[in-house]
Amino acid sequence: MPLNIRTYHELTEPDRSGLAGQIAAQRRRVAARLAGVGRVVAVMSGKGGVGKSFVTAGLARALARGGGATGVLDADFNGPTIPALLHLPVARCTLHDDAIEPAVSPEGIRCFSMALLLQDGRPLGFRGPESESHVWRETLEAATLREFLADVAWGALDRLLVDLPPGIQRFQELADLLPAPPAVLTVTIPTAESRDAVRRAMQFARERGADLLGVVENMVDGPFAGDAGEALAGEFRVPLLARIPWHPSPDVWDGVARRMQRASWE
Amino acid sequence: MKFLCVECDRQMLFEERQLPGDGTLAAAFRCPQCGRAVGLLTNPMETQLVASLGVKIGGTTIDPQPLETVRGMVATGREDAFEDGNEDGTWETGKGKGPVPAWSREAQERLTRVPSFVRGMVKKIYADYARDRGIAEITPAVMDSARSELGLEGM
Numbered sequence: 001m002p003l004n005i006r007t008y009h010e011l012t013e014p015d016r017s018g019l020a021g022q023i024a025a026q027r028r029r030v031a032a033r034l035a036g037v038g039r040v041v042a043v044m045s046g047k048g049g050v051g052k053s054f055v056t057a058g059l060a061r062a063l064a065r066g067g068g069a070t071g072v073l074d075a076d077f078n079g080p081t082i083p084a085l086l087h088l089p090v091a092r093c094t095l096h097d098d099a100i101e102p103a104v105s106p107e108g109i110r111c112f113s114m115a116l117l118l119q120d121g122r123p124l125g126f127r128g129p130e131s132e133s134h135v136w137r138e139t140l141e142a143a144t145l146r147e148f149l150a151d152v153a154w155g156a157l158d159r160l161l162v163d164l165p166p167g168i169q170r171f172q173e174l175a176d177l178l179p180a181p182p183a184v185l186t187v188t189i190p191t192a193e194s195r196d197a198v199r200r201a202m203q204f205a206r207e208r209g210a211d212l213l214g215v216v217e218n219m220v221d222g223p224f225a226g227d228a229g230e231a232l233a234g235e236f237r238v239p240l241l242a243r244i245p246w247h248p249s250p251d252v253w254d255g256v257a258r259r260m261q262r263a264s265w266e
Numbered sequence: 267m268k269f270l271c272v273e274c275d276r277q278m279l280f281e282e283r284q285l286p287g288d289g290t291l292a293a294a295f296r297c298p299q300c301g302r303a304v305g306l307l308t309n310p311m312e313t314q315l316v317a318s319l320g321v322k323i324g325g326t327t328i329d330p331q332p333l334e335t336v337r338g339m340v341a342t343g344r345e346d347a348f349e350d351g352n353e354d355g356t357w358e359t360g361k362g363k364g365p366v367p368a369w370s371r372e373a374q375e376r377l378t379r380v381p382s383f384v385r386g387m388v389k390k391i392y393a394d395y396a397r398d399r400g401i402a403e404i405t406p407a408v409m410d411s412a413r414s415e416l417g418l419e420g421m
Binding site for chain 2: 003004005006008011013015016017018019021022023026029092093094095096098099100116117118119120122123124125126127128129132135136139140143144146147148151
């Protein structure tokens, strides 16, 4: 005779452990910290090596030059490059009671990155049992993203750019943590292979309710042939914000910033 | 994760948490009706998975510290990444209702074994814990109690 066991959702008494309450408090902390941020923009691609971080840094500089209060969260924890691209000074992180001060670039861009915390040349390693680390490592990286959002004193920003690693996993974590899905700026290179990979990422972001701001085609007029930027923009009915040459001038980035801002308003 | 006393059909309540220091965790839950207790024992991987979520079985009584999970879990962090050590040799005093606690020599010695990447945060957590409870001196025994009560695995 089977035991009569109530289900999880039928047990509604408080149990003094409050795991669900702790998770909810984490979400509230993220929302409170980002209350002063006008818009969170995820810079993403389904493809590695297309220059997401390069585009993020160039765009952040242009937004800052245009007078916008700009932040960059480097969400590529295993290959963080934003501090070097923004020429951030090497400094210790300053703590206040409930937050860490972000590093500030010469142009006034507020930034936080795993590169500010790691030993030179060492990969990101976590304490814990080596065996079965595949079970908990992704969860720990999601917790890292949450803390970078919630525990850094971002302050009042017009835009917080989030530089994502290749793939869609970190975008999903970001969308789960924010009160609303982030806007998305997509980066591709001209090739058909990149187009196919980026298409999947854009589709995923749209299905999650993200606002697709447009496509940036990077590494144009070089060895990569194709029209991925134009094809993706047409397919998703979003603007092709720029075709970035190998050695872009500041004017090119200023143009991307202007067009992205226009796309944000429309 | 919830525990049900099937005989009484009552949800069991969290009672106590223990961290033996080997990566495992023990938590006791008790039936409010019949008083029967069960122990939840997690292996290191399971303990790590829960810790990775940034939550503590049994909850906690102090506010989370900035980047608490990152500082507690990253093993390859720079020694001088954070500006929270007291350069003048004084010890972190923490916040709380009670008097500023002193640190025993043994407690100070034990803290020096904590990686500096996380040491400042650990000092503050212990000081907060002591001040909230009116503890005048932080000793290794106080640190052990704080670890279990607050669920500070690895600290």
